[in-house]
Amino acid sequence: MTEEIIIAGFGGQGVLSMGKILAYSGIMQEQEVSWMPSYGPEMRGGTANVTVIVSDERISSPTLTYYDTAIILNQQSMDKFEETVKPGGVLLYDPNGISKHPSRTDITIYKIEGAKIAADMGNTKIFNMVVLGAYLQIKPIVKLENVIKGLKKSLPERYHKLIPLNEDAITQGMKNVITT
Amino acid sequence: MGELKLMKGNEALAEAAIRAGADGYFGYPITPQSEVIEYLMAEKPFDRTGMVVLQAESEVASINMLYGGGGSGKKVMTSSSSPGISLMQEGISYLAGGEVPCVIANVVRGGPGLGDIQPAQSDYFQSVKGGGHGDYRLPCLAPASVQEMSDFVPVAFDLAFKYRTPVLIIADGLIGQMMEKVELFDQMPRLTDQEVIEKYPWATTGKPKGKERRILTSLDLDPHKLEKHNQHLHAKYNEIKENEVRYELIDTDDADYLFVAYGSSARICQKSVKLAREKGIKVGLLRIISLWPFASDVIKEFTAKGIKGFLSVEMSMGQMVEDIQLAVQGKTKVDHFGRVGGVIHSPEEVVEALEQKIIGG
Amino acid sequence: MAELSVQDIIKPENLVYEKTKLMTDKTLSYCPGCGHGTAHRLTMEVIEELGKENDTIGIAPVGCSVLAYEFMNIDMQQAAHGRAPAHATAVKRLWPNKVVFTYQGDGDLAAIGTAETIHACNRGEQIVIIFINNGIYGMTGGQMAPTTLPEMKTSTSPFGRDVASMGYPLKITELISNLPGVQYVSRQAVHSPAAARKAKRAIKKAFQNQIDNKPGLSFIEIVSNCNSGWKMTPNDSNEWMEENMFPYYPLGDIKVDGKLIEK
Ligand SMILES: Cc1ncc(C[n+]2csc(CCOP(=O)(O)OP(=O)(O)O)c2C)c(N)n1
Ligand code: SF4
Numbered sequence: 001m002t003e004e005i006i007i008a009g010f011g012g013q014g015v016l017s018m019g020k021i022l023a024y025s026g027i028m029q030e031q032e033v034s035w036m037p038s039y040g041p042e043m044r045g046g047t048a049n050v051t052v053i054v055s056d057e058r059i060s061s062p063t064l065t066y067y068d069t070a071i072i073l074n075q076q077s078m079d080k081f082e083e084t085v086k087p088g089g090v091l092l093y094d095p096n097g098i099s100k101h102p103s104r105t106d107i108t109i110y111k112i113e114g115a116k117i118a119a120d121m122g123n124t125k126i127f128n129m130v131v132l133g134a135y136l137q138i139k140p141i142v143k144l145e146n147v148i149k150g151l152k153k154s155l156p157e158r159y160h161k162l163i164p165l166n167e168d169a170i171t172q173g174m175k176n177v178i179t180t
Numbered sequence: 181m182g183e184l185k186l187m188k189g190n191e192a193l194a195e196a197a198i199r200a201g202a203d204g205y206f207g208y209p210i211t212p213q214s215e216v217i218e219y220l221m222a223e224k225p226f227d228r229t230g231m232v233v234l235q236a237e238s239e240v241a242s243i244n245m246l247y248g249g250g251g252s253g254k255k256v257m258t259s260s261s262s263p264g265i266s267l268m269q270e271g272i273s274y275l276a277g278g279e280v281p282c283v284i285a286n287v288v289r290g291g292p293g294l295g296d297i298q299p300a301q302s303d304y305f306q307s308v309k310g311g312g313h314g315d316y317r318l319p320c321l322a323p324a325s326v327q328e329m330s331d332f333v334p335v336a337f338d339l340a341f342k343y344r345t346p347v348l349i350i351a352d353g354l355i356g357q358m359m360e361k362v363e364l365f366d367q368m369p370r371l372t373d374q375e376v377i378e379k380y381p382w383a384t385t386g387k388p389k390g391k392e393r394r395i396l397t398s399l400d401l402d403p404h405k406l407e408k409h410n411q412h413l414h415a416k417y418n419e420i421k422e423n424e425v426r427y428e429l430i431d432t433d434d435a436d437y438l439f440v441a442y443g444s445s446a447r448i449c450q451k452s453v454k455l456a457r458e459k460g461i462k463v464g465l466l467r468i469i470s471l472w473p474f475a476s477d478v479i480k481e482f483t484a485k486g487i488k489g490f491l492s493v494e495m496s497m498g499q500m501v502e503d504i505q506l507a508v509q510g511k512t513k514v515d516h517f518g519r520v521g522g523v524i525h526s527p528e529e530v531v532e533a534l535e536q537k538i539i540g541g
Numbered sequence: 542m543a544e545l546s547v548q549d550i551i552k553p554e555n556l557v558y559e560k561t562k563l564m565t566d567k568t569l570s571y572c573p574g575c576g577h578g579t580a581h582r583l584t585m586e587v588i589e590e591l592g593k594e595n596d597t598i599g600i601a602p603v604g605c606s607v608l609a610y611e612f613m614n615i616d617m618q619q620a621a622h623g624r625a626p627a628h629a630t631a632v633k634r635l636w637p638n639k640v641v642f643t644y645q646g647d648g649d650l651a652a653i654g655t656a657e658t659i660h661a662c663n664r665g666e667q668i669v670i671i672f673i674n675n676g677i678y679g680m681t682g683g684q685m686a687p688t689t690l691p692e693m694k695t696s697t698s699p700f701g702r703d704v705a706s707m708g709y710p711l712k713i714t715e716l717i718s719n720l721p722g723v724q725y726v727s728r729q730a731v732h733s734p735a736a737a738r739k740a741k742r743a744i745k746k747a748f749q750n751q752i753d754n755k756p757g758l759s760f761i762e763i764v765s766n767c768n769s770g771w772k773m774t775p776n777d778s779n780e781w782m783e784e785n786m787f788p789y790y791p792l793g794d795i796k797v798d799g800k801l802i803e804k
Contacts, residue, residue, distance in 0.1 A: 208652075208653070209678055209681045209682075209684040209697065210681060211681050211682070214681050214682060214684060214696070214697075217684075217697055218684070218696045218697055218699075221696075221697045221698065221699055222699045224700075234706075235684070235685055235697050235707070237652040237653060237655065237687065238622075238623065238652060238653035239653075240653075263621070263622065293621075294603060294607070294619070294621070
């Protein structure tokens with residue numbers, strides 16, 4: 001199994017940390033992982049993206065042209081990455097703030113109202129966890145228990161009390177993802 | 181199994197320095213490697229192992245701090261990125277001349293000049309053909325993963341002390357900024373002062389009673405003596421060439437063609453190998469690990485076995501390709517492909533280049 | 542008073558402020574709230590008011606203001622990190638009738654470029670140095686600078702600057718003011734309209750010295766904020782600067798007409 005993912009959105013949406021948690025979860029179940037962020041001036045425009053690869057084998061290129069899954073969280077990223085999903089692949093997006101919805105017919109497109117759900121749950125910071133939950137519903141490449149272990153590893157001790165909230169967010173994401 | 185962590189390449193390098201039992205790190209911030217000193221400052225290695233970490237006022241200062249530290253027998257290291265490494269070249273030449281062991285990591289970015297802060301591999305010539313003045317060579321290791329950012333640190337220190345020479349670790353912005361799984365090796369002890377004194381009799385640790393004092397210098401005003409010194413260095417470099425060539429072969433057994441690449445380009449080429457083989461092109465990868473000493477003999481063997489062509493894949497306008505050409509001696513096709521200025525070639529582009537420049541060309 | 546419509550406001554006769562034409566229309570790359578932009582503008586206004594736009598050569602540093610050449614609409618060179626005073630030295634000596642200045646941050650001027658700074662001052666180069674002291678390396682993401690205050694947290698002093706192991710904040714401005722090659726030294730700020738007006742007067746005096754062929758170098762330090770690097774809102778950063786930076790780096794003239802001001 002090799003899953004090649006691009007997660008793209010605004011800086012501050014938790015794009016990089018979502019990728020990091022996914023990568024950590026992979027490690028928890030003894031898989032190979034890589035996490036390659038955009039960095040430097042690329043980030044100035046406010047956009048952030050990260051390529052995450054989780055695999056049973058040694059990972060080749062950490063930067064890619066085409067992805068199995070694109071998780072898209074703003075319009076700029078939609079414009080840039082819709083085309084990069086491999087035929088038969090998955091595009092998951094949050095419609096909030098998207099004016100031009102994806103139109104490809106050779107991939108499966110899923111929606112998650114991540115921003116709305118997070119707001120309803122009273123904490124916009126868990127937005128990325130809702131989206132992560134949606135993704136894991138579509139592609140259960142890592143087990144939930146390993147995600148929690150990954151969270152524990154990547155969060156400093158003082159934030160561990162927030163883990164149940166994050167878990168709820170993931171579950172909400174899993175429940176609310178829909179195909180378009 | 182050692183401790184498993186998800187780390188950036190730069191962080192792995194820093195953690196490895198602590199675990200390798202380094203005595204000191206001296207550096208100056210520069211993107212894309214500032215995480216090295218930031219990590220070290222946050223980790224408080226002085227409390228963990230007694231390791232000294234200092235933010236120097238410039239790379240010129242950092243490299244001369246290495247002369248002081250390495251010259252007195254301590255395991256010392258610096259890291260920087262291209263413009264900072266250029267600034268260090270004077271000091272590196274002095275370190276090579278004075279035979280001072282130390283480790284210098286370059287997380288290469290786009291150049292020339294201030295360039296940009298994106299990944300590049302355009303410092304190959306500088307790394308393996310001198311950089312500073314005079315007739316010297318530096319062993320140069322090129323990690324291609326975060327794991328190797330960690331693993332190569334103790335290897336580099338071993339080479340540095342075994343051969344009394346500065347050793348380069350050449351990474352790039354991609355390897356530095358990327359996170360991967362790393363298995364950290366266990367903490368190695370730092371040498372005690374007494375051990376340093378006993379192990380490194382050449383080090384300036386204070387003139388031992390009843391023995392000759394030590395002088396570390398790269399100056400010799402007598403040309404005949406300086407000639408001898410150069411010949412001595414040369415003999416040492418030949419020994420390194422003999423013993424320290426490092427490379428990895430990937431899918432080469434049945435290969436008609438070979439990619440030759442190091443660092444991130446080698447990672448990208450691994451994908452290109454898969455893509456090309458899906459198309460029925462039998463291509464393998466010779467991953468260069470030691471940029472110097474270079475795997476010339478391996479290339480010669482492949483040439484003799486009838487490989488139909490080599491494509492050097494580097495994020496430069498073509499530097500390592502010259503060393504491949506030297507080894508091949510015109511006996512088969514050699515060409516270069518690479519994006520530059522911080523642009524990273526895609527695996528697909530690399531396959532296309534193979535088809536156009538080597539197979540079709 | 543009748544309310545003005547947008548159309549009224551933009552009428553030339555209602556203009557209360559006009560951007561100097563020596564600033565380009567490029568959007569500044571600085572973080573909102575950063576002092577660099579104001580310091581750029583004041584410098585360019587002075588050059589314009591002195592009528593020297595065609596006779597000035599500016600040297601940009603490495604730091605957040607590395608792109609100063611994009612914003613300052615005059616001839617510019619961009620130097621290696623810390624080397625701007627060396628560029629300026631040569632330009633001025635080879636073009637003695639031109640006006641030459643450098644614009645540098647604290648890392649650039651007081652860490653990697655200390656030698657160039659001190660020696661340009663010591664040789665009494667007839668140039669102007671505009672020195673932005675924000676106590677941090679903004680460009681590279683908030684590492685400790687030579688001017689970082691004691692106990693101040695940065696990414697390379699995460700537990701606060703420990704002066705015993707990391708040294709004391711370097712008062713480079715006081716240091717160079719003692720050199721006979723230096724004509725005029727003033728420390729200013731640009732965080733309020735009043736401060737900016739004063740800073741502009743000082744900058745103007747510095748350039749006037751050069752134009753009047755007064756011997757020696759004129760040096761203006763601007764104590765400024767780096768809200769991003771300090772991890773504060775712009776307002777908080779200005780307050781923090783007043784409370785913490787100004788006591789350590791007091792504002793005002795330090796040396797005038799080659800004479801130190803008695804304090
Ligand atoms: C030789 C060299 N070393 C390091 C760097 C990286 N670098 C760029 S800007 C900078 C510090 C800038 O700080 P400062 O001068 O205080 O200006 P600010 O960004 O705060 O305005 C450093 C270390 C470089 N460009 N060149
Ligand atoms: S990082 Fe600091 S100095 Fe640089 S532009 Fe932002 S606020 Fe200004």
